[in-house]
Amino acid sequence: MKTILVIEDERDLLDLISFNLEREGYRVITALDGTTGLETARSGSPDLIILDLMLPGIMGTEICKILRKNEKTSNIPVIMLTAKGEEIDRVVGFEVGADDYVVKPFSNRELMLRIKAVLRRAEPDKPADKIIKVGDITIDTGSHVVTSGGEEVVLTTTEYKLLLNLAERLGRVQNRDLLLKNVWGYNYVGDTRTVDTHITRLRTKLGAAGDLIKTVRGFGYKMEAS
Numbered sequence: 152m153k154t155i156l157v158i159e160d161e162r163d164l165l166d167l168i169s170f171n172l173e174r175e176g177y178r179v180i181t182a183l184d185g186t187t188g189l190e191t192a193r194s195g196s197p198d199l200i201i202l203d204l205m206l207p208g209i210m211g212t213e214i215c216k217i218l219r220k221n222e223k224t225s226n227i228p229v230i231m232l233t234a235k236g237e238e239i240d241r242v243v244g245f246e247v248g249a250d251d252y253v254v255k256p257f258s259n260r261e262l263m264l265r266i267k268a269v270l271r272r273a274e275p276d277k278p279a280d281k282i283i284k285v286g287d288i289t290i291d292t293g294s295h296v297v298t299s300g301g302e303e304v305v306l307t308t309t310e311y312k313l314l315l316n317l318a319e320r321l322g323r324v325q326n327r328d329l330l331l332k333n334v335w336g337y338n339y340v341g342d343t344r345t346v347d348t349h350i351t352r353l354r355t356k357l358g359a360a361g362d363l364i365k366t367v368r369g370f371g372y373k374m375e376a377s
């Protein structure tokens with residue numbers, strides 16, 4: 152049974168989400184504020200966190216950043232809830248390391264689909280473990296450890312999948328829609344800029360070796376060994 156932590160300060164919404172999650176067979180733990188949410192994320196080892204953006208005291212984006220910095224919580228997938236549908240909120244959500252977002256008001260069905268997709272992405276890969284080397288980048292598909300120039304790079308689940316997707320298809324251009332389908336795992340509604348945001352972040356994290364991810368103007372991305 153998967154455990155989901157819901158951090159949301161609107162009690163009615165928290166109760167509704169919890170009710171729906173339990174009905175789907177998830178174990179639910181909750182927090183009404185950011186501080187408690189952070190403690191629960193560390194102590195409760197959830198498989199996924201649903202995190203409201205606007206929380207009293209400490210913002211959801213800040214919580215996400217703290218989660219990503221902590222070794223114990225850095226790999227837990229996060230779905231951000233945002234009240235405003237503006238692009239800026241979406242981008243901010245991804246820049247701090249969220250795996251996906253849902254804009255309020257959302258349907259229960261939409262939230263459940265997103266949760267299933269994110270959990271599926273977080274599952275370890277089935278094929279035999281192997282080491283993939285591209286230039287200075289090394290990807291261990293067994294341990295999911297990525298190094299760049301010998302230094303370990305801490306990636307979110309989505310960033311890791313994106314890198315693996317490009318590295319396994321070395322030299323081949325992949326368009327944004329295909330990457331959305333392969334990495335995000337379902338037909339994402341509309342926004343291919345999601346891919347761009349994640350690529351930018353991935354490149355930054357990889358340092359100098361980030362240049363191995365090439366932009367193919369008007370089409371998508373590819374990875375090359377040099």
Ligand code: CA
Binds near residue numbers: 160161203204205206
């Ligand atoms: Ca709120």
